[in-house]
Amino acid sequence: MILNASDIVNKAIEFGFDKCGIIPVGMMSEYEVRLEERIEHFPQTQEKYEAFKSFSHLQEDYPWAKSIVICSFWYGRYHIPDELQGRIAKYYLTDGRRNTESKGYQTSVAFEKYLTDCNLQVATDRDFGITALRWAAMKAGIGVIRKNNFFYTEKGSYQYLEAFLIDVPLQYIAESHIKPCAEKCNLCMKACPTGSLEAPYMMCRNTCVSCLTTWDGWDLRAEPLQNRFGKWIYGCDSCQDACPHNKSAWKGEENFPGLNEWGNFFSYSEIVLSDYSWLESVIQPKLWYIPHGKEWRYKTNALNAMLNNYKPNYLPIIKEACNDEYAEVRDMAKWVLEKIQKKNDNSAK
Ligand code: SF4
Numbered sequence: 001m002i003l004n005a006s007d008i009v010n011k012a013i014e015f016g017f018d019k020c021g022i023i024p025v026g027m028m029s030e031y032e033v034r035l036e037e038r039i040e041h042f043p044q045t046q047e048k049y050e051a052f053k054s055f056s057h058l059q060e061d062y063p064w065a066k067s068i069v070i071c072s073f074w075y076g077r078y079h080i081p082d083e084l085q086g087r088i089a090k091y092y093l094t095d096g097r098r099n100t101e102s103k104g105y106q107t108s109v110a111f112e113k114y115l116t117d118c119n120l121q122v123a124t125d126r127d128f129g130i131t132a133l134r135w136a137a138m139k140a141g142i143g144v145i146r147k148n149n150f151f152y153t154e155k156g157s158y159q160y161l162e163a164f165l166i167d168v169p170l171q172y173i174a175e176s177h178i179k180p181c182a183e184k185c186n187l188c189m190k191a192c193p194t195g196s197l198e199a200p201y202m203m204c205r206n207t208c209v210s211c212l213t214t215w216d217g218w219d220l221r222a223e224p225l226q227n228r229f230g231k232w233i234y235g236c237d238s239c240q241d242a243c244p245h246n247k248s249a250w251k252g253e254e255n256f257p258g259l260n261e262w263g264n265f266f267s268y269s270e271i272v273l274s275d276y277s278w279l280e281s282v283i284q285p286k287l288w289y290i291p292h293g294k295e296w297r298y299k300t301n302a303l304n305a306m307l308n309n310y311k312p313n314y315l316p317i318i319k320e321a322c323n324d325e326y327a328e329v330r331d332m333a334k335w336v337l338e339k340i341q342k343k344n345d346n347s348a349k
């Protein structure tokens with residue numbers, strides 16, 4: 001079978017991806033330069049970014065790899081329950097990477113099988129990406145990276161990307177007609193609650209709410225930015241939601257499997273009082289950056305949001321959390337109570 005690049009691209013779209021392009025692996029080399037710039041600007045993040053350098057030299061880990069097939073899947077199609085809006089990043093709510101019932105997962109698996117059935121050697125990393133996904137997608141012409149660092153197609157930034165390495169040399173640079181960011185626009189930077197998006201294309205991973213509510217920030221009592229998380233308890237969409245190129249980008253016309261069932265029952269209070277078996281069986285498989293065994297983290301994040309958005313009816317819930325079975329939750333709840341007490345004392349003066 002003689003396979004050409006457009007056969008692969010058309011098949012990706014037929015399976016459910018929105019856009020697709022193909023680049024030679026060598027086109028990733030420039031990514032390292034951008035990474036160095038980021039490290040130079042934020043030396044405190046060096047350790048985190050160092051690991052990404054291998055994305056520029058894919059043939060060291062995959063000597064057989066010749067090309068990267070890069071595809072985008074549009075998740076702006078899904079309905080987000082009101083309780084979750086502005087509290088959990090939409091990407092994580094509609095995350096198809098591990099959800100076998102989701103269209104995104106099924107599209108990815110079917111496409112990988114198609115590539116393999118074409119007798120290609122294939123490698124992918126469905127969880128985190130086998131290369132720098134946004135950079136590869138930009139090089140493949142399927143969209144642009146904007147000043148907020150997110151990747152946009154004509155449908156806005158609510159897309160996730162997947163890359164597949166293949167062992168044949170192919171190239172397909174897609175066409176897109178996307179306007180760049182306006183020179184003077186800085187709405188995303190202004191919307192960033194912690195100042196993490198410090199300058200165009202310059203986001204500090206150490207201070208981004210998305211990182212501080214998932215990978216980092218395990219003891220929020222010691223996190224100096226905890227009072228700037230606003231309503232977020234897992235991820236953050238502020239710099240995407242503020243962007244004019246995302247105006248009307250979210251359509252919300254389809255249901256994501258299982259999301260409505262738990263989404264309307266996921267208020268801060270319900271999280272803090274929830275049963276650990278429910279967090280383990282229902283929530284952790286969806287919001288999986290918090291690893292199994294550390295489900296108490298959903299509760300400490302929710303307690304932090306209660307403090308930041310305090311209402312008197314939270315008080316009995318926070319007090320009850322002082323008796324939680326996990327010390328991390330008990331300690332956080334006691335600390336939140338102290339903070340509330342201090343605030344009350346100050347306003348009584
Ligand atoms: S995700 Fe949130 S915290 Fe991170 S850069 Fe964007 S606005 Fe800032």
Ligand code: SF4
Binds near residue numbers: 149182186187188244
């Ligand atoms: S808010 Fe403005 S500067 Fe930021 S990504 Fe959108 S268009 Fe670009």
